Amino acid sequence: MxxxxxxxxxxxxxxxxxxxxxxxxxxxxxxxxxxxxxxxxxxxxxxxKWDRTDFRLTDAEIRACLAELSEQNLSDIRFAQEQVRNFAQHQREALRDIEIETLPGVVLGHKNIPVQSVGCYVPGGKYPLLASAHMSVITAKVAGVPRIFTAAPPYEGRPAAAIVAAQHLAGADEIYCLGGV
Known part of the structure; x- marks a missing residue:
């Protein structure tokens, strides 16, 4: 049956x-x-339920989010990010620029050039995905992207401290608290 x-x-x-x-x-x-x-x-x-005219977080707001977290939380974020950064650097080193002359006057090759700007979305809510900040922001930094901005939704009407910390410590140049839309 x-x-x-x-x-x-x-x-x-x-x-x-x-x-x-x-x-x-x-x-x-x-x-x-x-x-x-x-x-x-x-x-x-x-x-x-997030009402602002400017969704970019100020330095003071970022510092306030960092202050909400324990030293252990910040240490854990830094540890995870160091692991991601280390691997990303090894990956970057494996992507070598090459240029060869296959015949006299015939030069072939490739060059790895980072894009000028990257936007990274970090999912939040009840189950924030801090690793999204680590993986997207740090790899873009290691690649040499000069401008990295992030967006993550507020949680319960305010920035999620751990997500903001992850974005900031990863090296985001601009952090926006915006998500549902």
Whole structure:
């Protein structure tokens, strides 16, 4: 006798949910295109209960987040980031620029050139993914990207201290507290 522990959802219900999600996302994108920062602010209030005119965190706000964490928490973040940085440096060293002359006057090769700017999203909420800050910001730093900015959602209406610390200690140049939108 077959005994089912769990059944999947009705395919028509899944399709209806997907259509609703798609329509919602398309509406948000259209609203942001049409109304820009005004829409972003309204959506931030709606999704994250986070009301600001400027979503970039100040140095004082970043320091306040760092002060919320214990020395052990900060030490753990630094340790994890050092491991990521060490491996990223070894990876970077393996990506050598080459240039060879295959025939007289025929020069072939490649050169690794970092992009000028990188935006990194760090998921947050109930289960923040600090490793996203480590892996994205540190690897971009090691690659030589000159401008790295990050965005992470607020949690319970304020910046998530551990995520802000991870972004800052990884070397983000600009940190934005913005996510749901």
């Amino acid at each position: 077959i005994r089912k522990l769990k059944e999947g959802r009705d395919p028509s219900a899944v399709a209806a949910d997907q259509a609703t999600v798609r329509a919602t996302v398309e509406g948000i994108i259209a609203d942001v295109r049409a109304r820009g920062d005004v829409a972003v602010r309204e959506l931030s209030i709606r999704f994250d």
